[in-house]
Amino acid sequence: MIVLTTILQILIFPGFLFASFIGLLLAGIDRKVLARMQHRIGPPIIQPMYDFFKLCGKETIVPAAANRHVYMLAPWASLCSLIVMCLFIPVGGLTFFSGNADLIIIIYLLTIPAVCLIIGGSSSGSPYAAVGISREMVTMIAYELPLIIVFLAIARVVGRGELVFSIKTVAEYQIANGALVSHIALIPAAIAFLLIIPAEVGTQPFDTAEAETEICEGPLVEYSGKPLALFKLNSSLKMFIMSALFTTLFIGVVYTGNVIADVVIFVAICCLVTIICMTLVHAVTARLKIEHLFKFYWTVVAGIALVSLILVWAGL
């Protein structure tokens, strides 16, 4: 029975089906709002879903220079870790796996999709992909430093002598004491986290790794058909997970008493976060060079996060 419940959770809610649907929806909203900001009409909101199914029907070509097994397995492994991430997030206050997910485990699960993209791109044997993965890796080093500082700042506020510091603790703390974003010392941390989201998802101006106009989508240059569809899906899933993580960590869950209403409100907040930190930034900026990106994250963003950590440590 437990196994059956687990499988249902993995496959339907809040796992594969639910998260993919919301993720693709967020991607569609992102494109639509961006188009309106640029005075275009824009595609229909469910365009990413059309794209996904269309790509699934296309032929899958494995280049001669590629290592076939790694090339084919990478998108699946990425999807796998993203679904596990979905189960760790309390969507609408519903907790799965007893809600016990340590924040450090979250950091590490977050790296797996990027690693899969890197390994998959690398295995395709293309020099464009090689340039792309090198940038992706530098981006990862860049945002990991502020990310851990943000998490430690939250941990200092919320953690009270527990061995493991879980998302559940954050949720309970926010129910008791109000949203963390209203905590003055944590406002810089929230800003830093909002700046980390675009780099983690890979949207402009931090999409240096997948620069279409420059290195032909970098790691994805050789991908086609189903694996490409999966990578596009993974990107949308990341969008959902990162905005949901922000919602969980800084805003908390709004309880109305009705489960469905809770979930809808949760998704609406995620949508808002997506528009603020991805669409808006995308519409007004141009792509950064990789060395500027690295410098930006290790000085500006890490600095903001560090301010928060020091304030929290000083007892504010």
Next chain:
Amino acid sequence: MMYAHFPVIAVMGLFLGAFLVEIFGTKNKYIRNTIVMIFVLLAAVLTFALIKPVMVNGEIITYWMGSWEPVEGWAIGIGYEVDALGLFFGLFCAATFVLSAIYSFRYMDSDDHLGHYYTLFLMLCGGVLGLVFTGDLFNMFIMVEIITFASAALAAFRNYKFGALEAGFKYLVIGSVGSSMILFGVALIYLQTHTLNIAQIGNEMAGNLTPVTILALGLLIMGFSVKAFIFPFHTPVVDSYATAPAPISMMFSGTVNKIGVLGLIRVLYQMFRVMDKEAMQMTLVVIGMATMFIAVTCALAQHRLKRLLAYHSISQVGYVIMAIGLATPLGVTGGLFHAMNHTVFKGLLFLCAGAVFYAAGTTNMDKLGGLSKKMPLTCACFIVGAFAISGIPPFNGFASKWMIYLAAYNKGMETGNFLYIAATIVAVVTSVMTLASFIKVTQTVFFGQLKATNDYIRDVPLSMRIPMWIGSALCIFLGVGYNFVNKTILNPAMNAAFSAERYFDVMMGDPAAASAGTNYTINLSVWNPILWLVLFAIVFAAVAIAIITTKKTVGKVMLSGSDNQDPDGKYAVFFSGERSQYSHVVGSDMFWGFRKNFSKYFDVFHKFHNGNVNDYATYCVVGGIIITIIVFIFVR
């Protein structure tokens, strides 16, 4: 009490084997390999047989050489004492001997003077195991000397290779500096306490530190730091790792630097018992942080595979030093677990590097590429090892690093000291940089396009693949089953490190004391890898369906220059309209964005590692003096 003889037989067997190989094994390779295998397996079997009495029943095994038992409470003979801590190190060292020996048989096949090689190999094994099991400080020093000289000779074994003799010489000089510091420290301690038995020294000095013993403490920390290759004593070993044959590099990272760690634990926790002093904890944490960060950035700049792996060895030992510096039960557990995991995954990576060298004749990353086509299994093993060392779940490196982060974070929360929070941050960032440099290796060596001149490469023979498979399997098993490992062997080992009194009482003839005192338990059942297994089962089903239903549209292996198999260029790599050509992005060109921002930092460390032995010896002495001063001012 039959068990009491096991440790000494294991150690004596290895030394006996060394002489037998020299007498009988110089001509015939089958006799030689049989002798080596018999004694190495004997040592491993005897060590693993001790799991039941020591780990499960909680006994501490003592053995007095020649039955020179203590007289009126004073130890006069040489004693062996196997507690859970020593056995824990013994277990993975013995396993490393076996894997390394099996790998050596084929890998070293084309070399001359193999009798000498295996003599030195068995001396090294015997020295390591002797140091792990001994309970006598002077005996410990003797074993350190044996290890140093065997290592130096083995590092220079392929003396026709460029830089091999230089590496051996550097190792000898710096190793001797370390050994003489240990000898000086031992002499000072003998002067003060009139005994050489570790347990008794601990008891005599408890709460009774004189200026002379504090000087000895500084010297011993320095000496064992040289053996553990931590910053700033790491400089000579990088060459030795790079020039030694791959199984010996595996022995260096798996056993030789671990005995330095064990020596530090014995000195700090059991002899001087100074780990409750905050200054000592902070010193070790700072040394650990510096080691892990500096070594990993140096690794990012390397062009040769084995030098890169060598820097990672140093960096990972930094984690272990930091963790034991935390001096909390969770920290020590994480540190010990990471020491074991490092032996497993770094051994695996060195064996993969050896396989690349065996097949392609070079480990220069700028000359390789596309080897995953020719050596798919080596590539798979390397990726497992790379993920494990980078701490990607669910491999073993993740479990131990996670414990270390949690321990550092909790220590920071308890003491309110910002240093431990900084340590957590540095540890996480180091881990990502580790991943970066391994991505560089996989991209450069295994993926990309194969050079036409490398078409002759074939995967390595079976006897070299088996140790790699065992290593990969262990990486996954230790990561998924970390709760089991924690209960069975880690917890006793951690408690042994914290119970110096127990160690003393048993040595002085009171076996009942082995279970006295407090016992800590660590319960970390939050991270549940079983979930991953369910998921992977589902994913494998999905992939299988996808592969079965997909038409086979894979191109044939096509090398640059040989065309006409793919007339419309459908399976060729995209080159913006150009004809298919050889183009491979190698390691030195990667991470430009990172290197540019850190160019001044890299310049400094480029000058620091200048290859001059005089300078390296100076770093050692300066580092030792700084440690001694810190110990003098703060630890008293």
